[in-house]
Amino acid sequence: MKIAIASGKGGTGKTTIATNLALTLADKGKKIQLLDCDVEEPNCHIFLKPEIESTAPATVLMPKVIEEECTGCGICAEVCEYSAIAVIKGKVLIFPELCHGCGACKMFCPEDAFIEVPREVGVIEEGKTNGIRFVHGLLNIGELMSPAVIDGVKKAAGEQDILIIDSPPGTSCPVIAAVKDAEFVLLVTEPTPFGLNDLELAVGMVRELNIPFAVAINRSDVGNEDVKKYCKREEIEIILEIPDDRRIAEAYSRGEMVIHALPEYKKTFETCWEKITDLYQNALHTEQQEKAATES
Amino acid sequence: MLSIQNNRKKQQRKVNIMKEIVVISGKGGTGKTSIVAAFAAIAGKKVLADCDVDAADLHLVLNPRIEHREDFSGGKKAKILEDKCISCDRCIEECRFDAIHYPVLGNGKTADTPYINPIFCEGCGVCVRVCPVEAISFEPAVNGAWYTSSTNYGPMVHAKLGMAEGNSGKLVTLIRQKARDIAGRDNLDYIIIDGSPGIGCPVIASITGSDLVLVVTEPTLSGQHDLLRVAQLTAHFRIPTIVCVNKWDLNADITEQIEGEAKERGVQAAGRIRYDPAITEAQIMKTSIVEYTDGAVSDDIKAVWQNVLHALA
Numbered sequence: 001m002k003i004a005i006a007s008g009k010g011g012t013g014k015t016t017i018a019t020n021l022a023l024t025l026a027d028k029g030k031k032i033q034l035l036d037c038d039v040e041e042p043n044c045h046i047f048l049k050p051e052i053e054s055t056a057p058a059t060v061l062m063p064k065v066i067e068e069e070c071t072g073c074g075i076c077a078e079v080c081e082y083s084a085i086a087v088i089k090g091k092v093l094i095f096p097e098l099c100h101g102c103g104a105c106k107m108f109c110p111e112d113a114f115i116e117v118p119r120e121v122g123v124i125e126e127g128k129t130n131g132i133r134f135v136h137g138l139l140n141i142g143e144l145m146s147p148a149v150i151d152g153v154k155k156a157a158g159e160q161d162i163l164i165i166d167s168p169p170g171t172s173c174p175v176i177a178a179v180k181d182a183e184f185v186l187l188v189t190e191p192t193p194f195g196l197n198d199l200e201l202a203v204g205m206v207r208e209l210n211i212p213f214a215v216a217i218n219r220s221d222v223g224n225e226d227v228k229k230y231c232k233r234e235e236i237e238i239i240l241e242i243p244d245d246r247r248i249a250e251a252y253s254r255g256e257m258v259i260h261a262l263p264e265y266k267k268t269f270e271t272c273w274e275k276i277t278d279l280y281q282n283a284l285h286t287e288q289q290e291k292a293a294t295e296s
Numbered sequence: 297m298l299s300i301q302n303n304r305k306k307q308q309r310k311v312n313i314m315k316e317i318v319v320i321s322g323k324g325g326t327g328k329t330s331i332v333a334a335f336a337a338i339a340g341k342k343v344l345a346d347c348d349v350d351a352a353d354l355h356l357v358l359n360p361r362i363e364h365r366e367d368f369s370g371g372k373k374a375k376i377l378e379d380k381c382i383s384c385d386r387c388i389e390e391c392r393f394d395a396i397h398y399p400v401l402g403n404g405k406t407a408d409t410p411y412i413n414p415i416f417c418e419g420c421g422v423c424v425r426v427c428p429v430e431a432i433s434f435e436p437a438v439n440g441a442w443y444t445s446s447t448n449y450g451p452m453v454h455a456k457l458g459m460a461e462g463n464s465g466k467l468v469t470l471i472r473q474k475a476r477d478i479a480g481r482d483n484l485d486y487i488i489i490d491g492s493p494g495i496g497c498p499v500i501a502s503i504t505g506s507d508l509v510l511v512v513t514e515p516t517l518s519g520q521h522d523l524l525r526v527a528q529l530t531a532h533f534r535i536p537t538i539v540c541v542n543k544w545d546l547n548a549d550i551t552e553q554i555e556g557e558a559k560e561r562g563v564q565a566a567g568r569i570r571y572d573p574a575i576t577e578a579q580i581m582k583t584s585i586v587e588y589t590d591g592a593v594s595d596d597i598k599a600v601w602q603n604v605l606h607a608l609a
């Protein structure tokens with residue numbers, strides 16, 4: 001099963017939940033894999049302290065011109081929708097940061113003057129920690145293509161019973177890349193106006209992607225009741241609430257796991273997992289029923 | 297002659313004095329928007345720009361009155377015309393983004409014509425060009441809107457990106473341009489930009505060519521780690537950068553480490569802001585912290601703004 005931990009707003013506790021959930025399940029003997037897909041600012045390694053066993057570049061395919069073959073006709077620049085190619089005085093100029101790697105220039109070059117070469121945009125690191133298989137990615141400084149690095153993290157994933165994905169914040173392309181193939185999404189928020197506004201955006205996103213989801217509320221006793229009212233109105237289940245406990249904040253600041261610093265929270269994450277599997281089974285069941293209904 | 301030229305230069309400088317300040321954080325949820333809202337109440341003649349287009353929140357505090365709205369198109373999207381499609385699958389074979397599939401219908405059967413999922417379509421146009429029967433349309437897609445508004449603190453430019461849309465970098469660039477236009481038109485001194493978390497596309501689009509980056513971080517190992525990556529990014533683009541530690545008293549040791557490491561990288565400390573639940577209370581009251589309380593936390597933020605001005609001078 002693949003589950004993504006996501007949120008519209010940053011700093012709501014995605015990493016805390018992803019890492020503590022992973023360790024809780026690993027301690028129970030489950031085969032767990034954690035993918036840190038926040039490749040711009042990955043933090044899971046700070047808490048899980050994995051031993052990195054292998055490192056590989058994350059690459060995108062980038063076009064390269066074979067100058068002897070090029071006639072400077074300019075078709076490559078015409079077909080590039082991203083303005084990543086310009087042809088000036090018969091010479092092809094490529095702007096690597098703008099290239100999306102769609103392959104149009106190579107495909108439509110009448111002289112077959114393009115080859116594609118991998119260009120490194122980040123790094124993928126794999127390792128192990130406390131029985132958890134760990135993969136994360138790091139976008140190179142100054143690069144734009146976070147989704148390419150996220151895809152690299154996903155490709156490095158092995159076969160495990162449970163795959164937990166820690167997503168970047170927001171609702172745009174890197175988040176889509178992180179959650180698109182998840183079977184369940186846990187949306188983390190906090191009970192404040194910013195938390196609610198960004199939760200609504202994230203709910204819109206997972207509904208668009210048609211993935212079953214539920215909500216976790218962090219620092220659940222600060223702020224106001226509006227997030228709960230919203231979830232009730234929208235019939236969204238709240239399956240985890242973590243109080244505003246200064247001891248959690250302090251453990252977090254030192255890079256410690258909540259379930260190590262405060263073992264009483266282990267039960268909280270166990271219950272959360274039970275609710276996730278229940279909701280997931282329900283969603284599967286409903287889908288099958290709907291299918292059966294339309295067939296008959 | 298020389299003096300006339302000098303005068304002219306002086307005049308130009310007077311017109312072009314406007315400074316662009318971008319507030320970013322690396323790590324999310326460190327307090328960027330609350331601090332920008334406070335700056336809105338403190339700073340003199342300015343325009344505000346919310347460039348966190350993915351999850352814009354500044355409007356929740358500044359209550360903008362929208363004066364102008366325009367659609368935003370981040371690029372084109374391909375769409376299959378069912379009546380023309382001959383299901384040859386050429387588009388599916390050539391799409392590098394795996395955006396084209398035969399959808400499974402409610403009855404478990406597969407559709408006769410493929411479908412391009414707009415969420416995964418990157419608008420490269422390859423399918424349009426390889427289709428032998430011109431069965432794919434390719435039109436600019438509306439994927440958001442941007443607004444110019446008035447607030448009690450001055451003009452504001454903001455936006456709303458559609459659900460699950462990409463191209464946030466392009467929208468950020470557009471918002472910055474509109475904010476510059478307003479600053480030029482109204483002869484304003486500052487453009488204050490609320491940025492997004494991370495170090496990728498929208499962040500790069502909001503900082504390139506600005507006058508100063510203020511990084512807001514928190515005294516945690518995550519905040520420390522993320523600040524280093526942000527500092528590398530601003531160094532890469534050679535943008536002067538200062539850092540303030542929010543909720544610094546949650547861990548005084550890490551605060552000192554952060555400030556020390558930042559200094560080694562040429563990033564000066566812009567002050568510390570203490571932890572105060574009043575920040576959340578102000579957010580709920582839809583007002584800035586400096587208007588909500590005269591407490592010490594407001595003095596902390598006023599001191600940070602003075603350091604911003606000092607760094608700009």
